[in-house]
Amino acid sequence: MAYYWYKAFHLIGIVVWFAGLFYLVRLFVYHAEAQQKPEPAQTILKQQYEIMEKRLYNIITTPGMIVTVSMAIGLITTEPEVLKSGWLHIKFLFVGLLLIYHFWCGKIIKQLEKGENTWSGQKFRALNEAPTILLLVIVLLAIFKNNLPLDITTWLIVALVIVMAVTIQLYAKKRRENEAKLNQENLVNN
Numbered sequence: 806m807a808y809y810w811y812k813a814f815h816l817i818g819i820v821v822w823f824a825g826l827f828y829l830v831r832l833f834v835y836h837a838e839a840q841q842k843p844e845p846a847q848t849i850l851k852q853q854y855e856i857m858e859k860r861l862y863n864i865i866t867t868p869g870m871i872v873t874v875s876m877a878i879g880l881i882t883t884e885p886e887v888l889k890s891g892w893l894h895i896k897f898l899f900v901g902l903l904l905i906y907h908f909w910c911g912k913i914i915k916q917l918e919k920g921e922n923t924w925s926g927q928k929f930r931a932l933n934e935a936p937t938i939l940l941l942v943i944v945l946l947a948i949f950k951n952n953l954p955l956d957i958t959t960w961l962i963v964a965l966v967i968v969m970a971v972t973i974q975l976y977a978k979k980r981r982e983n984e985a986k987l988n989q990e991n992l993v994n995n
């Protein structure tokens with residue numbers, strides 16, 4: 806029975822962790838774009854994003870990560886046999902990358918606060934695709950385990966996710982270009 810409890814809270818932790826990771830990098834996008842705004846909007850927005858990022862990271866994202874990992878430890882201690890499975894070893898690798906990404910986001914919060922980060926909103930938008938790919942791979946591994954089929958269906962799903970990610974990036978780029986054009990026209994007309 807304990808195994809099911811650990812698994813339930815493992816899944817709840819994952820939902821919370823990813824909600825935090827996805828929203829955090831969205832905030833980085835707005836934070837980076839705020840650097841282009843005129844004063845006093847720039848200072849006000851930057852201060853607000855700093856507060857939101859810190860709270861999101863400390864109150865949602867990191868606790869989500871801690872719950873996910875501690876419940877995973879619970880799963881392994883209840884059922885140590887699972888450690889012999891090949892899929893779990895591959896999963897460790899991708900979860901390792903996810904943890905690196907998590908702590909790197911924590912570093913970016915500090916850099917943005919000190920004004921030491923020069924990344925554009927576009928770059929942060931692209932960065933937000935990394936956890937999507939990790940989520941896809943880790944969930945597929947956890948569900949299919951050693952039987953993950955590397956057939957046409959899997960590759961079609963991977964291709965679909967990549968196409969969606971690229972479309973989102975291109976749409977955002979186009980929208981920004983239109984906004985810049987509109988601002989330029991307004992400036993000329995005034």
Ligand code: HEM
Pocket residue numbers: 812815819873874877878880881887900903939940943944947948
């Ligand atoms: C320290 C990191 C992690 C470890 C050691 C770990 C380990 C485990 C273990 C032992 C199970 C039970 C498997 C079974 O009952 O057969 C499990 C289930 C699961 N894990 Fe993780 N996990 C970790 C992180 C993650 C992350 C980050 C995700 C998602 C992105 C994830 C997604 C899942 C899913 C969806 C299941 C349910 C699979 C099922 O019931 O068939 N895990 N995990």
